[in-house]
Amino acid sequence: MAADLNERGRLILEAIIEDYIDSAEPIGSRSVTRRHQMGLSPATVRNVMADLEEMGYLVSPHTSAGRIPTGKGYRFYIDSLLQIRQLTLQEKMKLEQQYRFKGLRIEELLQEAGKALSAISSYTGIVMAPRLATTVFRHIEFIRLSQGKILVVFVSQSGLVQNKIIELEEPIGQEELERITNYLNHTLTGKTIQEIKEMILDEMAQEKALYNQMLKRALMLSGEALKDELGGQVFIEGASNIMEQPEFYDLEKMKRLFRTFEQKSLLVDLLDKSQKAEGVQIFIGSATEYTEIEGCSLITSTYSNRQGTIGTLGVIGPNRMPYSMVIPIVDYTAKLVSQILAIESD
Amino acid sequence: MAADLNERGRLILEAIIEDYIDSAEPIGSRSVTRRHQMGLSPATVRNVMADLEEMGYLVSPHTSAGRIPTGKGYRFYIDSLLQIRQLTLQEKMKLEQQYRFKGLRIEELLQEAGKALSAISSYTGIVMAPRLATTVFRHIEFIRLSQGKILVVFVSQSGLVQNKIIELEEPIGQEELERITNYLNHTLTGKTIQEIKEMILDEMAQEKALYNQMLKRALMLSGEALKDELGGQVFIEGASNIMEQPEFYDLEKMKRLFRTFEQKSLLVDLLDKSQKAEGVQIFIGSATEYTEIEGCSLITSTYSNRQGTIGTLGVIGPNRMPYSMVIPIVDYTAKLVSQILAIESD
DNA sequence: CGTTAGCACTCAGCGGTTTCGAGTGCTAAC
DNA sequence: GTTAGCACTCGAAACCGCTGAGTGCTAACG
Numbered sequence: 027m028a029a030d031l032n033e034r035g036r037l038i039l040e041a042i043i044e045d046y047i048d049s050a051e052p053i054g055s056r057s058v059t060r061r062h063q064m065g066l067s068p069a070t071v072r073n074v075m076a077d078l079e080e081m082g083y084l085v086s087p088h089t090s091a092g093r094i095p096t097g098k099g100y101r102f103y104i105d106s107l108l109q110i111r112q113l114t115l116q117e118k119m120k121l122e123q124q125y126r127f128k129g130l131r132i133e134e135l136l137q138e139a140g141k142a143l144s145a146i147s148s149y150t151g152i153v154m155a156p157r158l159a160t161t162v163f164r165h166i167e168f169i170r171l172s173q174g175k176i177l178v179v180f181v182s183q184s185g186l187v188q189n190k191i192i193e194l195e196e197p198i199g200q201e202e203l204e205r206i207t208n209y210l211n212h213t214l215t216g217k218t219i220q221e222i223k224e225m226i227l228d229e230m231a232q233e234k235a236l237y238n239q240m241l242k243r244a245l246m247l248s249g250e251a252l253k254d255e256l257g258g259q260v261f262i263e264g265a266s267n268i269m270e271q272p273e274f275y276d277l278e279k280m281k282r283l284f285r286t287f288e289q290k291s292l293l294v295d296l297l298d299k300s301q302k303a304e305g306v307q308i309f310i311g312s313a314t315e316y317t318e319i320e321g322c323s324l325i326t327s328t329y330s331n332r333q334g335t336i337g338t339l340g341v342i343g344p345n346r347m348p349y350s351m352v353i354p355i356v357d358y359t360a361k362l363v364s365q366i367l368a369i370e371s372d
Numbered sequence: 373m374a375a376d377l378n379e380r381g382r383l384i385l386e387a388i389i390e391d392y393i394d395s396a397e398p399i400g401s402r403s404v405t406r407r408h409q410m411g412l413s414p415a416t417v418r419n420v421m422a423d424l425e426e427m428g429y430l431v432s433p434h435t436s437a438g439r440i441p442t443g444k445g446y447r448f449y450i451d452s453l454l455q456i457r458q459l460t461l462q463e464k465m466k467l468e469q470q471y472r473f474k475g476l477r478i479e480e481l482l483q484e485a486g487k488a489l490s491a492i493s494s495y496t497g498i499v500m501a502p503r504l505a506t507t508v509f510r511h512i513e514f515i516r517l518s519q520g521k522i523l524v525v526f527v528s529q530s531g532l533v534q535n536k537i538i539e540l541e542e543p544i545g546q547e548e549l550e551r552i553t554n555y556l557n558h559t560l561t562g563k564t565i566q567e568i569k570e571m572i573l574d575e576m577a578q579e580k581a582l583y584n585q586m587l588k589r590a591l592m593l594s595g596e597a598l599k600d601e602l603g604g605q606v607f608i609e610g611a612s613n614i615m616e617q618p619e620f621y622d623l624e625k626m627k628r629l630f631r632t633f634e635q636k637s638l639l640v641d642l643l644d645k646s647q648k649a650e651g652v653q654i655f656i657g658s659a660t661e662y663t664e665i666e667g668c669s670l671i672t673s674t675y676s677n678r679q680g681t682i683g684t685l686g687v688i689g690p691n692r693m694p695y696s697m698v699i700p701i702v703d704y705t706a707k708l709v710s711q712i713l714a715i716e717s718d
Numbered sequence: 719c720g721t722t723a724g725c726a727c728t729c730a731g732c733g734g735t736t737t738c739g740a741g742t743g744c745t746a747a748c
Numbered sequence: 749g750t751t752a753g754c755a756c757t758c759g760a761a762a763c764c765g766c767t768g769a770g771t772g773c774t775a776a777c778g
Contacts, residue, residue: 052769052770054770054771055770056769056770057769066721066722067721067722067723068722068770069722069723069724070720070722072770072771073720073721073772075771076771076772086770086771087730088729088730089727089729089770089771089772090728090729090770090771091729091730091769091771092769092771093770130537131523131535131536131537164515165513165515167511167513167525169510171531177477177527177533179513179525179527179533181515181523181525185517185537187533187535189477189533190477191476191477191531263634264634265630265634266627266630266631266633266634269623269626269627269630270627277615277621277623280615281612284611284612284615285612287612288609288610288611288612398740398741400740400741400742401741401742402740402741412750412751413750413751413752414741414751415750415751415752415753416749416750418741418742418743419743419749419750421742422742422743432741432742433759434757434758434759435742435743435757435758435759436739436740436741436742436756436757436758436759437740437742437758437759438740438741439741
């Protein structure tokens with residue numbers, strides 16, 4: 027793909043995209059030569075631009091306007107042209123300050139991270155909390171709410187608290203519940219949820235469960251408690267920031283975007299995908315791919331604790347984003363969060 | 373206030389407000405006579421309208437347009453003119469269906485309520501979760517995260533789970549923590565948080581705490597755990613619904629509103645106020661009062677459990693709302709939620 | 719042969735003018 | 749007290765022509 031683009035073509039494409047990123051207006055051949063003196067006449071640039079359009083990197087909104095980058099254009103820019111800036115010490119400090127409160131719960135920490143992302147990028151911050159399945163067991167508590175209704179509170183090694191209500195067919199006594207609680211807390215500590223699920227299936231299959239009433243109940247309860255995936259909670263912070271962007275003066279686009287924010291399912295999908303890869307990922311919502319967020323890009327990175335990657339965070343904004351700036355912000359935030367999580371789970 | 377308004381004036385005011393509610397356009401004298409044949413000529417209506425404007429119930433956006441209601445106009449309409457519709461069986465069922473899932477945690481229940489409100493009113497649903505201080509103690513659990521860092525999980529009678537991290541100066545052993553947990557769970561069950569806070573202060577003042585190390589620690593821990601008010605969590609659902617309303621085609625207004633949604637503090641204030649009163653409350657955001665939500669109204673009602681009022685929920689939409697429709701929706705939703713909470717805390 | 723100057727053409731956006739119509743207030747007659 | 753009539757106001761929409769940024773094409777240039 028890059029082969030059919032010579033040095034000059036790249037230079038001009040880069041110039042156009044960068045100019046467009048900070049003007050939000052279609053870029054014409056003259057303004058390219060004016061702002062970046064590259065010893066070429068507008069006419070020459072024009073020819074190159076026509077080629078770039080042919081190749082799909084640019085489009086013109088109408089005949090007598092300049093050109094703007096396509097999704098493919100941004101993609102190429104990001105993959106091959108972009109020079110990523112280092113954050114200044116000041117910026118780093120600003121990001122760090124956000125977390126200097128003591129005793130943040132993990133949800134609060136993540137929410138703060140979202141706010142920091144949105145405040146510093148001036149786009150929208152987005153953070154996906156760890157899924158239950160990726161966490162390590164620390165503590166479980168069963169609290170009887172009523173006949174046959176039990177509140178389970180589950181705490182992971184990293185301090186993530188999740189709770190859920192389970193319903194029983196046959197009632198269960200207070201003492202038995204306590205015995206089960208103790209049993210589970212002793213047996214399961216330190217195991218991952220994945221391991222525990224497998225263990226439960228194993229034990230269930232074995233004979234001894236048939237004869238040990240308590241064990242049977244314990245397996246049943248813990249199985250029930252861990253059954254439905256609770257995770258994938260998404261925090262979106264600073265959505266209104268995005269309303270400042272000129273591309274969203276179009277009400278229809280904005281409505282669609284906000285609906286997507288509310289629904290969250292598309293975002294969860296994207297964040298899940300990005301979680302599978304290492305490092306900073308960039309999705310570009312074009313008219314063909316991810317139409318719901320057409321015109322938007324999503325820059326994400328993963329954060330982790332001692333056990334490995336547990337979640338994803340990032341920034342969502344218009345395609346026309348200062349990537350060289352936002353990418354390191356996302357990257358650094360992810361690292362900060364990971365670092366804090368590592369310390370906290372001492 | 374009503375005294376200076378005769379029967380005819382009221383009739384015309386009502387007609388104008390209702391027409392405006394479903395057209396969103398300034399209402400002129402002719403259209404009043406056309407739609408509501410009341411045996412009056414436009415000229416007469418014009419005179420009355422001039423009077424209504426004088427009295428502050430109406431304004432005209434400019435000389436040659438019709439008139440629209442002011443905040444005062446809506447206020448009077450709601451207080452004196454409005455006929456509240458009964459919900460149809462169908463509507464009631466639709467509202468009820470939303471909660472027929474089993475085993476909802478209280479947060480989920482409230483969130484569902486918000487969604488129901490927004491879906492059925494087609495405005496924005498808003499729900500404030502119970503504050504810690506209004507709940508009744510059921511269970512507390514301390515989990516050591518690290519040296520000097522303890523996760524407290526607190527469960528209220530109604531199944532509300534809140535957790536927070538507290539930091540200790542001097543480390544505390546696992547056994548002592550367990551003893552404290554048992555002690556607190558035995559002593560505090562059934563008391564309101566308010567009572568507990570007072571109790572702690574009392575005991576602290578008394579001498580015996582000085583000599584009983586465990587008791588001292590227990591008081592300190594529980595005091596710390598209940599210290600900062602965690603509550604006032606607000607769920608906002610269907611914010612994007614409001615973008616459909618013609619009054620928010622004005623981008624600036626919309627931005628302001630969404631910022632208010634994000635900040636939440638104003639909403640918490642309003643909801644708190646409304647929680648002090650009984651029944652359905654209506655706030656009208658006019659240019660003078662509550663400027664941040666200028667042009668918006670907030671319809672709220674309170675929900676309760678066995679112990680009494682614990683929270684507030686409602687709908688936020690443009691002033692120009694079909695109140696006769698939305699009020700019973702809010703009312704019924706609040707009742708449904710209270711009912712479910714009463715059943716759940718059996 | 720790539721580059722550039724020149725030129726005719728396109729078209730969105732802007733500002734000004736006009737027209738239209740809904741609505742008003744006032745006055746005089748019923 | 750009510751109504752018909754009338755002159756007036758003013759926003760919205762339609763229309764118009766201009767401007768200027770931008771284009772593609774062609775022919776000349778080094």
